Amino acid sequence: MRVVLAGGGTGGHIEPMLALADALTRRTGAADPAPLVTCLGTARGMETRLVPARGYDLRLIPPVPLPRKPTPDLLRVPGRLHRAVAETRELLTELDADVVVGFGGDVALPAYLAARRAGVPIVVHEQNALPGLANRIGARLAARVAVTVPSTPLRGAEHVGMPLRTAISGLDRAARRAEARAEFGLDPDRPTLLVFGGSQGAASLNRAAVAAADALTAAGVQVLHARGPKNTEVSVPARPAGAAPYVVVDYLERMDLAYAAADLALCRSGAVTVAELSAVGLPAAFVPLPIGNGEQRLNALPVVEAGGAVLVADADLSPAWIESELVPLLTDPQALSALAEHAAAAGTPDADERLADLVLQVAGREVGDR
Incomplete structure (x- = not known):
């Protein structure tokens, strides 16, 4: 199984992405190898250092920053988004992705739109109590939506908690x-x-x-x-x-x-x-x-x-x-x-495993022992 994770930019997106990657790679079924994980990022994000250091494949796509307020830069967004979606869809086809998991930010929106066009199921994970624009859009396209804070206002939200590295959660x-x-x-x-x-x-x-x-x-x-x-x-x-x-x-x-x-x-x-x-x-x-x-x-x-x-x-x-x-x-x-x-x-130390279960279910794979 091939899983594509989109969570570049800041540590708030990257750390839960990598915690999920670790949880997924620990999973092996009776007949199946562990899922193959590829991370999406941009050349200007912290992921260029953090993802390879953790041993995962990183593919770069053009960033699509979304202005928080109306500015002249807003006019450039459609062109940037079109290019990023096209390149990301090519990557998903090349990788033969079974599921795309997004964590918000500049990388996630092109990934969600490319996955929708390629027919690849989507899982959204929102870290904050108030979701950003990328995840608000992604939630409308997703098969499942996972959140850290129970009251997060996203369509179909399921509370799983924040995936954490095992040095902390354990x-x-x-x-x-x-x-x-x-x-x-x-x-x-x-x-x-x-x-x-x-x-x-x-x-x-x-x-x-x-x-x-x-x-x-x-x-x-x-x-x-x-x-x-x-x-x-x-x-x-x-x-x-x-x-x-x-x-x-x-x-x-x-x-x-x-x-x-x-x-x-x-x-x-x-x-x-x-x-x-x-x-x-x-x-x-x-x-x-x-x-x-x-x-x-x-x-x-x-x-x-x-x-x-x-x-x-x-x-x-x-x-x-x-x-x-x-x-x-x-x-x-x-x-x-x-x-x-x-x-x-109030904590959820097993959030990485809970999110991994959800991702495997969306990808149509049996959820085995943790």
Whole structure:
């Protein structure tokens, strides 16, 4: 069986695409080999680095960016789309695709339209609570529509969760805690706050956490803070001997160990972040990105409503808020345990397998043992 995955552009599309690819390639039936997976992307996306690194075939098509507002560039979209659809249809024919799975973004729309013209069944996966234009169109053409957030407004939506890499979805935080804290130079027994703002950091999170450093460490709370590789001005003076440490790093290569080291996260609420934290049962204080269409707040709400996280607006995040709201939480083991239990209950660590089942069903293949 041949599966084509369209999810290039940003990590929010690429990571679930690769998690599905991994789940599919783990599947072998009694008489069938594992599905052959090909990923679609563009020359300017992160997929040019991430997809080959994971060992998957990558084919490039012309990007079709869709302007969010009416601009003169909107007039160029039909021509770009026609070219991209034509090239993608040729690829689907060459690959003899049995099913196309799209994750939204610039790559997905040409893939959906090409698959429709070629008679190849379509599966859509939407990561965010508010779908983008490509997936809104794709959902009207698809055989099945899978979503991460149950309330996502797409026709025929089925809640499967966010496909995650197994290093995260299979993480046993308690079993890895001692190893993880040793890796980052943290005390093995102190309550631990993890601060991160995505791969590039977040200025408001950096400012508030650094300004609250004294209050946190004075209360016995240690901090692992990923500031972002360009934010070299973000620093905290060394703590006195015997005090709780405050560790600042540029970037976290091992998010699994960061999650295992932490008792609570202070972070944005992008779709992948929310899914990862709930899958591993790590409670969070979510600070939605204050720009865009409000999707980050909606991403966080299911976990917040389940009792596994708290929500604070970016404008309300301050050192005083951290001291009054997070310090009491971090120094209350019972409250942390309850939050973690509710966070885990909101997670779907097997979303990659659930989506793989759905894709195999659409392709007409028997769903065997996982």
